[in-house]
Amino acid sequence: MRGEKGVSRRRMMQVVAGGGSALAALSALTLGSCKATADLDITQFNSWLQGVRDEAAARGVSAATLDDAFKGVAFNYDVIALDQKQPEGTMTFVDYLARVVNDKRVANGRALFQQHQVLLKQIGGLYGVQPRFIVALWGIESNYGAQQGDYRVVEALATLAYEGRRAEFFRKELLNALEILQHHDVSAGNMLGSWAGAMGQCQFMPSSYLRFAVDADGDGKRDIWNSTADVFGSIANYLAGNDWNASQTWGREVKLPAQLDSNLVSLDIEKSLEEWRKLGLRRADGGVLPVVHKLNASLVRPDDTSGPAYLVYGNYKAIMKWNRSTYFATAVGTLADKIEQG
Structure with missing residues (x-):
């Protein structure tokens, strides 16, 4: 690719x-x-x-x-x-x-x-x-x-x-x-x-x-x-x-804490939703992440250091195999x- x-x-x-x-x-x-x-x-x-x-x-x-x-x-x-x-x-x-x-x-x-x-x-x-x-x-x-x-x-x-x-x-x-x-x-x-x-x-x-x-x-x-x-x-x-996993969606937009290690923004890094919650990430509306779901997620930011951020799951990576963008x-x-x- x-x-x-x-x-x-x-x-x-x-x-x-x-x-x-x-x-x-x-x-x-x-x-x-x-x-x-x-x-x-x-x-x-x-x-x-x-x-x-x-x-x-x-x-x-x-x-x-x-x-x-x-x-x-x-x-x-x-x-x-x-x-x-x-x-x-x-x-x-x-x-x-x-x-x-x-x-x-x-x-x-x-x-x-x-x-x-x-x-x-x-x-x-x-x-x-x-x-x-x-x-x-x-x-x-x-x-x-x-x-x-x-x-x-x-x-x-x-x-x-x-x-x-x-x-x-x-x-x-x-x-x-x-x-x-x-x-x-x-x-x-x-x-x-x-x-x-x-x-x-x-x-x-x-x-x-x-x-x-x-x-x-x-x-x-x-x-x-x-x-x-x-x-x-x-x-x-x-x-x-x-x-592709039909039991999962693709991801969700999230709010980031004021201080977050930028090195964590990577498709190569996966953490549980609970771990992301502990790092201060929240849903886009400010609510708590749904940690009841046993999902691992990666953090992506399409514009790298600015703009919206997303926690994405395995299906997102399947879409990336279609087009690496x-x-x-x-x-x-x-x-x-x-x-x-x-």
Whole structure:
């Protein structure tokens, strides 16, 4: 996984936009940042693609699948511009949360939660994941499926792999994408996603798709682009596969005492709620922590030394495996709570 701080700021901008496709609007402003590609020999791109084809063919991907996958694929400068544009991260967590977990997203989440309650209950029970978290992840990743991204995944991944900054990672994801096409779950033309190759309504990278995508509606395809059941099942399967505990929530906002060792703010440190209570932590409303619950918790502060603080449990760390960003994980938990309150 990528480093937390780098991902949190960059991923923050994706989420605020409402999904990967919204970043396309930035391309006109960022093409000038592609100067770094000036030394890249783009004329060799097709030769490089042939090497990928040969490797994929050796893994069992058919010539017909490869022809379809690479038809019209070209080096995409927009993708490189977006990859090179690193947002400065000037938005505080409080501002970020207000934009990501806004009233409209909460209202839509509550309505969709009610609309799909039968399906959500079925899938949540099957995988041991509370439905509100399925809906919250769906909402933050793609604005409930409305913004999935409109980049051709094969072209985006090929561009990023050839550019070379993270060549090994993106080449593996490209080969994974070709394997998905070989399974005929989706056509190359319909395999769309973000500029970074994250796909569908749950924004899975191809490797996550191969591990966790499921055919929940029983039509023989794992369709995270169009099937609500498959989207819900895939999200739940991902969480279940990363040690989700249905008997616990994600965490809670807390008030800190005036003097607290800043070294205790770490996901690597776990203490019982009783121990945190003795250190002076209180609920956000000033009440006593519910120490009757035998939970271990870590203390996180998305903005490090300022802003709100949270005691978080094991499920929070499961969300962090989805995206190693405290901004993202806290937003998912907050949205899930607000959906349940509706």
